[in-house]
Amino acid sequence: MAIETTSEKSLNGQIQIPGDKSISHRAVMFGAISNGKTKIKNFLFGEDCLSTVECFRKLGVDIEVSDAEINIDGKGFEGLKEPAEILNVGNSGTTTRLIMGILAGLPIHSVLIGDDSIAKRPMSRVAIPLKSMGAQIDGRENGQYTPLAIRGTNLNGIQYTLPVASAQVKSAILLAAIQAKGTSIVKEPQITRDHTERMIRQFGGSIEKVGDEIIVKGGQSLSGCEIKVPGDISSAAFFMVAAAIAKNSRVEMPNVGLNPTRSGIIEVFEKMGASITVQKDETGEAEPTGTIIVETSTLQGIEIGGELIPKLIDEIPIIALLATQASGRTVIRNAEELKVKETNRIDTVVHELQKLGANITATEDGMIIEGNSKLSGGTVDSHGDHRIGMMLAVASVISEGDVEILRKEAINVSYPNFFNHLEQLSN
Ligand SMILES: O=C(O)C1=C[C@@H](OP(=O)(O)O)[C@@H](O)[C@H](O)C1
Numbered sequence: 001m002a003i004e005t006t007s008e009k010s011l012n013g014q015i016q017i018p019g020d021k022s023i024s025h026r027a028v029m030f031g032a033i034s035n036g037k038t039k040i041k042n043f044l045f046g047e048d049c050l051s052t053v054e055c056f057r058k059l060g061v062d063i064e065v066s067d068a069e070i071n072i073d074g075k076g077f078e079g080l081k082e083p084a085e086i087l088n089v090g091n092s093g094t095t096t097r098l099i100m101g102i103l104a105g106l107p108i109h110s111v112l113i114g115d116d117s118i119a120k121r122p123m124s125r126v127a128i129p130l131k132s133m134g135a136q137i138d139g140r141e142n143g144q145y146t147p148l149a150i151r152g153t154n155l156n157g158i159q160y161t162l163p164v165a166s167a168q169v170k171s172a173i174l175l176a177a178i179q180a181k182g183t184s185i186v187k188e189p190q191i192t193r194d195h196t197e198r199m200i201r202q203f204g205g206s207i208e209k210v211g212d213e214i215i216v217k218g219g220q221s222l223s224g225c226e227i228k229v230p231g232d233i234s235s236a237a238f239f240m241v242a243a244a245i246a247k248n249s250r251v252e253m254p255n256v257g258l259n260p261t262r263s264g265i266i267e268v269f270e271k272m273g274a275s276i277t278v279q280k281d282e283t284g285e286a287e288p289t290g291t292i293i294v295e296t297s298t299l300q301g302i303e304i305g306g307e308l309i310p311k312l313i314d315e316i317p318i319i320a321l322l323a324t325q326a327s328g329r330t331v332i333r334n335a336e337e338l339k340v341k342e343t344n345r346i347d348t349v350v351h352e353l354q355k356l357g358a359n360i361t362a363t364e365d366g367m368i369i370e371g372n373s374k375l376s377g378g379t380v381d382s383h384g385d386h387r388i389g390m391m392l393a394v395a396s397v398i399s400e401g402d403v404e405i406l407r408k409e410a411i412n413v414s415y416p417n418f419f420n421h422l423e424q425l426s427n
């Protein structure tokens, strides 16, 4: 089905951005390994987070799902039972890597499997440190890929410097470290999202940051609590960009997560000269939130790289589209991690935006985008990648001609009501 568009389209109004995917996954996992009741409000009912719920149910955890919230009756790490069935992680890298850290310390055998995209994503980056803590992990092609078989054990603490800036690898090690004997020290080459660290404290555990060392004591037991999941800044990013590049637009998004380890896109908007206002909430919650307002903007191309990359890694596809509408050139560097996401996002972004007439070139570690492009209509493909699908849907708002998006159902992974919100703002 083609999405009808004209380049005159404008977007106006307020939308409630759905719950943060990274935080929703973690809230289920922490609820499952803690003692007592956990209530999760504003949980993201996207396919990825539902994969996490299903995996923990198969591990014997009592998880009640209602429209508005999730309730978990946790019995601690000891409450997790050997699953009789394979654990299906679907399309979710976060589920796969974080659950590995939990399973590594349990005296059970389990098997993880996911979809065709997950089968291509590197898992030895997690398996290597977990094996050095004592777990047995094997997988296809020498332990690199799913299906993975895990036999957990009593783990020893670890001192580990991550070879890549990855919050998933860091989180898997931290989840193993809280079960291990002794203290673990983790260092990361660049700061990545710190939701796991914040959540350890929310669930009554302890974790310290001294200089660049993240220090966790083993043998901790956690207690259930109530988690209010903020709106996902990675989902808000699509409407931030849509409002900035469509004519006569103004979009307001309250209750969006503003964790500084995640909000690199705000810095990009400011550097490009976009019309953006950020009003911080005074909630005192573990995760900061606020209202983001974006209006139609005049933009300049910029250079994006270095320490900013992990703070906006999932936003690069939509930032690439933003850059096509700036004046001048935008260069994105140091983003080679994009090659091991749901798709090779350097290739899929460049290939699909070129189909709509953008002047964009792939490089070894990013892309170069020339601005002031008029986008045309055409048939494009999400390649089964939710973020590529949503980026292309936003491109359709400003393209001159109809855009047909193949495999757009991939969007359900992180933003099931995305098209409703787009329609709501278009009226
Ligand atoms: O920890 C997380 O919740 C995530 C970390 C990032 O992955 P990496 O850790 O592989 O960079 C990000 O791309 C992913 O969408 C979610």
Ligand SMILES: C=C(OP(=O)(O)O)C(=O)O
Pocket (backbone or CB within 6 Å): 021, 048, 091, 092, 093, 094, 095, 314, 341, 342, 387, 414
């Ligand atoms: C990379 C992503 O997620 P995951 O790694 O959990 O599949 C994403 O949501 O863009």
